[in-house]
Structures are given as C-alpha cells and as structure tokens.
Amino acid sequence: MADVTIPPVIHLRGLEKRFGIGDAEHSAIDHINLTIKKGEFVAIMGPSGCGKTTLLNILGLLDRSFDGDYELDGQSVDTISKRKQARIRSQQIGFVFQNFNLVPRLSVIENVALPLIYKGIIRTKRLKIASEILRNFHLNEREYYMPHQLSGGQTQRVAIARALVNEPSIILADEPTGNLDSRASHIIMEELSDLHKRGNTIIMVTHNPRLTTYASRVITMLDGRIDTDTKSHIAPQKNRRHKKPVRKTKRNKK
Amino acid sequence: MRFLLLNHAQNAYQSLRSSRVRSFLTMLGVTIGIASITAILALSSGASKIISDQISSVGGNIAVIRPGTTTDPIASITQSGLNRDYAASTLTEADITYITNITNVRSIAPLMVLSGTIKADSVAPINSPIVASTPSLADISNLQLREGQFLDNGINQNVVVVGSDLSVNVFGTESSIGRILSIHNQSFTVIGILKKLNDPMNYNSVDFDNTAIINFASGKKLNNNVAQIQQINVKTKPDTDLKATISDISKALVNSHAGEHDFSILTGEQIAKPTSQLFYAIAGGSTAIAAVSLIVGGIGIMNIMLVTVAERTREIGIRKALGASNSDISWQFLIESLAISLGGGISGYICGYILAFGISHFLTFDPAFSWEIVAIALTISVVMGTLFGLYPAMRAARKDPIESLYQV
Ligand SMILES: Nc1ncnc2c1ncn2[C@@H]1O[C@H](COP(=O)(O)OP(=O)(O)OP(=O)(O)O)[C@@H](O)[C@H]1O
Numbered sequence: 240m241a242d243v244t245i246p247p248v249i250h251l252r253g254l255e256k257r258f259g260i261g262d263a264e265h266s267a268i269d270h271i272n273l274t275i276k277k278g279e280f281v282a283i284m285g286p287s288g289c290g291k292t293t294l295l296n297i298l299g300l301l302d303r304s305f306d307g308d309y310e311l312d313g314q315s316v317d318t319i320s321k322r323k324q325a326r327i328r329s330q331q332i333g334f335v336f337q338n339f340n341l342v343p344r345l346s347v348i349e350n351v352a353l354p355l356i357y358k359g360i361i362r363t364k365r366l367k368i369a370s371e372i373l374r375n376f377h378l379n380e381r382e383y384y385m386p387h388q389l390s391g392g393q394t395q396r397v398a399i400a401r402a403l404v405n406e407p408s409i410i411l412a413d414e415p416t417g418n419l420d421s422r423a424s425h426i427i428m429e430e431l432s433d434l435h436k437r438g439n440t441i442i443m444v445t446h447n448p449r450l451t452t453y454a455s456r457v458i459t460m461l462d463g464r465i466d467t468d469t470k471s472h473i474a475p476q477k478n479r480r481h482k483k484p485v486r487k488t489k490r491n492k493k
Numbered sequence: 494m495r496f497l498l499l500n501h502a503q504n505a506y507q508s509l510r511s512s513r514v515r516s517f518l519t520m521l522g523v524t525i526g527i528a529s530i531t532a533i534l535a536l537s538s539g540a541s542k543i544i545s546d547q548i549s550s551v552g553g554n555i556a557v558i559r560p561g562t563t564t565d566p567i568a569s570i571t572q573s574g575l576n577r578d579y580a581a582s583t584l585t586e587a588d589i590t591y592i593t594n595i596t597n598v599r600s601i602a603p604l605m606v607l608s609g610t611i612k613a614d615s616v617a618p619i620n621s622p623i624v625a626s627t628p629s630l631a632d633i634s635n636l637q638l639r640e641g642q643f644l645d646n647g648i649n650q651n652v653v654v655v656g657s658d659l660s661v662n663v664f665g666t667e668s669s670i671g672r673i674l675s676i677h678n679q680s681f682t683v684i685g686i687l688k689k690l691n692d693p694m695n696y697n698s699v700d701f702d703n704t705a706i707i708n709f710a711s712g713k714k715l716n717n718n719v720a721q722i723q724q725i726n727v728k729t730k731p732d733t734d735l736k737a738t739i740s741d742i743s744k745a746l747v748n749s750h751a752g753e754h755d756f757s758i759l760t761g762e763q764i765a766k767p768t769s770q771l772f773y774a775i776a777g778g779s780t781a782i783a784a785v786s787l788i789v790g791g792i793g794i795m796n797i798m799l800v801t802v803a804e805r806t807r808e809i810g811i812r813k814a815l816g817a818s819n820s821d822i823s824w825q826f827l828i829e830s831l832a833i834s835l836g837g838g839i840s841g842y843i844c845g846y847i848l849a850f851g852i853s854h855f856l857t858f859d860p861a862f863s864w865e866i867v868a869i870a871l872t873i874s875v876v877m878g879t880l881f882g883l884y885p886a887m888r889a890a891r892k893d894p895i896e897s898l899y900q901v
C-alpha cells in the first residue's frame with residue numbers, strides 16, 4: 240500500500256542517452272530501468288566510460304536531452320518547467336561534480352554559499368551557514384582561500400560542502416572521495432551515511448569497493464547498462480562500521 | 494527577489510573590481526557621453542536661469558513677440574543669423590500701435606537690430622550691434638545708466654545711448670557724454686552711457702555693453718526707411734492677467750496680419766530659452782559628441798559583457814546546476830552591465846560639471862544645478878545599461894547547463 244501511494248524518488252524506464260550523430264553515434268546510456276526509493280544509499284560502480292557521470296547528470300536535471308522516461312517524485316521531468324527544475328535543483332538536489340567545478344573567481348566560502356543565493360538567503364546568513372559547514376569539513380582555516388590555492392583533497396571537500404549546504408534530500412555525488420586518503424574519505428562517508436540515516440537519498444559513484452560498505456545498495460554499470468544490482472535495502476553499515484578514529488562530525492541545524 | 498538583486502549587485506561590484514582596467518575603459522565611453530550631456534544641460538539651464546532672473550527682476554510680466562512661428566531651438570540655430578540681417582520681418586510698425594492700444598499693456602519696446610560701422614576716434618568691433626528702439630526699452634529690459642539719460646520722446650534729433658564697452662572702444666573712455674558718434678556715416682550725439690551689465694546672455698539677444706541704442710525713427714532712416722523689427726518686448730501692467738493680455742495681443746496681430754499667424758509670442762520659460770549662437774554651437778557640438786560616445790560606449794558595454802559571458806560559461810553551468818534559474822542568470826549579467834553604465838553615468842555627471850565650469854570661464858554665466866539633470870544622467874545610463882546589457886544577459890541565461898559545465 241505504502242509503495243503505491245508514495246512514489247519512488249527516482250524512476251527510470253528505458254532511459255537512453257546517445258552522443259554524436261551518424262556513424263559516430265554511440266549510446267552512453269543504453270536502456271536503463273531503475274527505481275530508487277526515498278532513503279536509499281546507492282553506490283554506483285563501473286569501469287571508466289561506462290556512463291556513470293552521464294547518468295548522474297540526467298538524474299540531477301542537468302541533462303535534459305535523453306530518450307525514455309524519468310520520473311522524479313512520481314512526476315515525469317519532461318512535464319516540469321525549466322523554472323521548476325531550477326527550483327528542484329536548488330532545494331532538493333545536492334550535486335558533487337567529478338571535477339569539483341568550483342567557481343575560480345570566488346573564494347572557498349563564497350563557493351560553498353553559492354547554492355544558498357538561489358534559496359533567497361541574505362549574505363550574512365549565507366556566509367554563516369557556509370562557515371559552519373566548512374568547519375565540519377575541517378576547512379575553516381581555508382575560508383578565504385581561492386580555489387586554485389587548495390590541494391586536490393581540499394578542493395574535493397569544498398565541493399562536497401557546497402553540495403550539502405542546501406540540506407538537499409537527494410545527494411548526487413560523483414566520486415566524492417576520489418582524491419582523498421582513506422582517513423579523509425571516511426570522514427566524508429560518515430557525513431554521507433549520517434545524512435542517509437536522517438532519511439536522505441544518496442547516489443554516489445565510486446571506484447573504491449571498500450566505500451560501498453556504507454551503501455544500502457550497490458549497482459555496477461557496464462557499457463551504459465546496469466550490470467549488477469544488489470537491490471538490498473538492509474543497511475549493511477551497522478555491522479560494518481569502521482572503527483572511527485575520526486571524531487563524529489556534527490551538523491548543528493539551526 | 495530583493496535579496497537576489499542585492500546579491501547580484503555585490504557580485505557585480507566584485508567582478509568589476511577584479512578586472513579594473515577593463516571596467517574602467519568600458520565605463521569611459523559612457524562617461525564621455527554623459528559628461529557632454531550634463532555639460533550642455535548645466536550650461537543651458539545656467540543660461541535660462543540668468544534670463545529668467547532678468548525677467549523676474551523686471552517684474553515677470555514680460556512677453557516677447559518675434560516674427561515667424563518657430564520656437565524650435567534647432568531651427569533657430571540655422572535661422573537666427575538670417576532673420577536678423579536679411580529676411581523681411583513679419584512684424585510691422587502698425588503692430589506696435591495695435592499692441593500699445595491694448596488695455597493692460599504698460600509699455601512696449603520694438604527692437605530693430607542693425608549692423609553697420611560705428612566709429613568715432615576709432616572704429617568699433619565689427620559685431621557691435623546698433624539697436625533702434627523706444628524709451629521704454631530701459632524699463633522693460635532693466636537698463637540702467639551710468640551717466641546722462643536714456644532715449645526720450647522729447648528728443649528727436651540723432652542721439653545715441655552707448656554701452657560702456659562700446660564707449661571705451663570708440664572714444665577710449667567711459668565718459669563720452671556729448672561727443673559725436675558716427676553710425677552708417679550719420680552723426681549721433683551721445684546722451685547717455687549704460688552701466689556695465691556684463692551679460693551678453695539676455696532675452697534681447699543683444700550685448701548691451703557693446704551696443705549703440707538709437708531712436709526707432711533714426712534706425713528706420715538708416716535702414717532705407719524700412720522698419721525691420723526683430724522683436725517686440727511688451728510689459729503688462731502689474732497684477733494683470735498676462736495670459737489674457739497675450740491672447741488680446743495675438744488677436745490684434747492676427748487681425749492686422751490679414752489672418753496670418755506669422756509671429757510667436759513668448760513668455761517666461763520660453764523667452765528664457767537661450768538664444769546665443771555661441772551657446773548653440775557648443776550645445777550642438779557636444780550633443781553630437783554625446784550621441785556618438787553614448788553609442789560607442791553602449792557597444793563597448795555589450796562587447797565586454799559578451800566577453801564576460803563567454804569567460805564565465807562554466808560558472809553559468811555551475812550556477813545553474815546549483816539551482817540558478819534562467820532569470821537569476823540574466824539578472825546577474827544585466828546588473829553587471831547596469832553597474833558599468835551607472836558607474837560611467839555618475840563619473841560622467843561629475844566630469845560634466847567640471848567641463849561646464851571650465852567652459853563657463855569663457856561665458857558670462859555659471860552652470861546651474863538641478864535635479865532634472867541628475868535624473869536625465871541617471872536615466873540615460875540606466876537605459877544604456879539595460880539596452881546594451883540585455884542581449885548578453887539573455888545569451889547567458891539561454892546557455893545549456895550541461896554544455897556549459899563541460900566547456901573548457
Ligand atoms: N559530451 C559528450 N560527447 C560525446 N560523448 C560523450 C560526452 N560525454 C560523455 N561521452 C561519452 O559517454 C560515455 C560515458 O561517459 P561518462 O562520463 O558518463 O563515463 P563515466 O562512467 O563517468 O567514466 P569515469 O569513471 O571515467 O568518470 C563515454 O564513452 C564518453 O566518451
């Protein structure tokens with residue numbers, strides 16, 4: 240009953256994404272059917288070039304030119320206006336890009352505060368919130384650095400902080416720990432699993448099989464298709480909790 | 494929305510500051526344009542103010558009748574020279590009589606401006622005007638005497654009242670009462686010398702400091718017995734309705750002109766419109782500069798904004814990915830172009846006044862300040878920023894998020 244009344248957060252039917260034309264045409268995503276329910280923590284794995292980023296771009300409403308059906312919260316995205324899509328990106332979706340995509344001319348704190356602009360939050364409040372979340376990621380000393388002054392790992396943490404600053408209910412993270420050592424990776428993963436436990440939906444691309452232990456479901460892709468899917472909804476992280484040397488990060492809300 | 498605008502303003506400030514030279518150069522075009530416009534307006538309202546002060550100093554109840562129907566300042570640039578010397582005036586001596594007979598008219602002074610050689614010990618400068626008028630000119634135009642007396646109906650011989658500069662020019666002294674002045678080879682006796690007025694800018698368009706004023710009848714004689722009236726000044730009785738009197742005058746004149754409305758009656762503000770040729774030369778020149786530099790400045794803004802949009806393609810993609818809507822993006826860039834044009838406008842306003850005060854050294858009046866000029870300068874800059882910023886802003890807004898994100 241509940242399954243009928245509450246639509247899945249993400250429902251893909253025959254999703255296809257082709258690049259190029261004529262002979263050069265190839266499918267980056269080849270007929271994917273996928274349903275993700277609210278509160279799932281999905282890890283997506285797969286070899287380079289199998290279409291993971293392409294999939295996330297579609298899920299994040301950035302890429303609108305695809306074939307097949309994508310329903311977000313039960314509504315087909317074709318029928319959602321651009322303005323509404325922008326609002327969804329602003330209020331519901333947090334995106335961590337594979338290549339971070341910080342704005343080079345803005346400082347770290349301004350980059351993190353960027354999504355809050357479009358929620359209509361005033362500057363002082365924005366900076367306060369951004370500063371708080373940067374503290375959680377141990378970046379409070381780098382607030383006024385420019386992106387080019389950061390190390391790869393710091394850049395990545397800023398990108399994650401920016402994705403989470405909006406308190407989105409869907410988090411799309413494209414290799415959020417690619418540049419981090421295992422200790423730093425686990426800080427991030429703790430943060431994500433914390434959000435997961437609070438009922439948010441997380442879709443994370445990773446190449447590190449050890450990190451999939453945080454996930455409730457692991458999907459592997461191959462050549463634009465879903466290869467394997469654990470479909471397990473039992474959160475395995477309970478017993479696989481790593482001995483954490485890191486202190487528990489706290490997101491003080493309000 | 495208000496928050497967003499504020500935020501965009503902060504963002505624009507930051508972005509303009511980060512490329513200072515570029516922003517400065519872009520603003521320069523607008524600055525020059527607005528500066529020229531401000532200078533024109535400041536000077537023209539300064540000139541108008543002088544004239545309206547003159548009119549109110551003589552009681553404010555003055556009307557000026559000029560031949561022809563044009564009150565268009567542009568036309569008067571091209572025509573004023575002609576009118577004065579060659580074209581036949583539509584105003585006649587009969588008109589003077591008609592107007593004099595209208596109830597509320599207190600005094601009337603026709604103005605016939607002639608040119609010709611004025612000489613005594615030495616020859617006066619070529620452009621020294623010869624004005625033929627009636628005794629009431631002193632009252633209507635507030636002319637005061639340094640020495641001697643003004644024209645008088647009782648004195649019918651050839652007499653002349655000279656401006657103080659003219660007296661110095663031809664006699665070498667300001668005290669020239671009783672001496673003989675030759676105008677058009679006729680001899681005139683100096684009966685009065687005007688106090689130095691030092692305002693060539695007045696509603697008679699005559700620099701009285703350099704003028705020889707003679708009786709209307711003498712003037713007519715000099716002009717082959719033709720009364721060539723350039724202007725009739727009318728002063729009405731105090732506390733009477735100027736408008737009603739004007740319409741009486743108008744009716745009387747149309748009657749005497751066989752139904753033809755070939756004259757214009759100006760009052761207050763209309764008279765105050767500057768008539769000096771120098772002024773129009775400056776105004777015309779700076780209007781042209783202003784127009785060209787505003788267009789060039791606008792194109793500069795558009796150009797720089799297109800470059801900015803291209804440079805920030807990736808940023809646009811990022812912002813959209815983080816929740817910016819198309820209108821958020823277009824506002825961001827529109828406000829940046831507005832910041833450029835407003836910055837140019839404000840500095841142009843300031844430079845305009847510096848320019849106006851510089852020019853006013855060569856003129857006899859100071860530029861005037863008024864909120865209208867501020868409003869005009871601001872309006873033009875806002876319009877420019879919007880007009881030339883709109884296209885780049887739309888282009889930015891239309892960018893596809895995913896293509897922008899993957900652009901290198
Ligand atoms: N803009 C594009 N034009 C043409 N082909 C593209 C474009 N973007 C992606 N592709 C192709 O689509 C396929 C999937 O790319 P995608 O970026 O999704 O891979 P990925 O799984 O994220 O790989 P990685 O693990 O290396 O990040 C690749 O073969 C790539 O060449």
Ligand SMILES: [Mg+2]
Nearest residue numbers: 291292337413
């Ligand atoms: Mg990828």
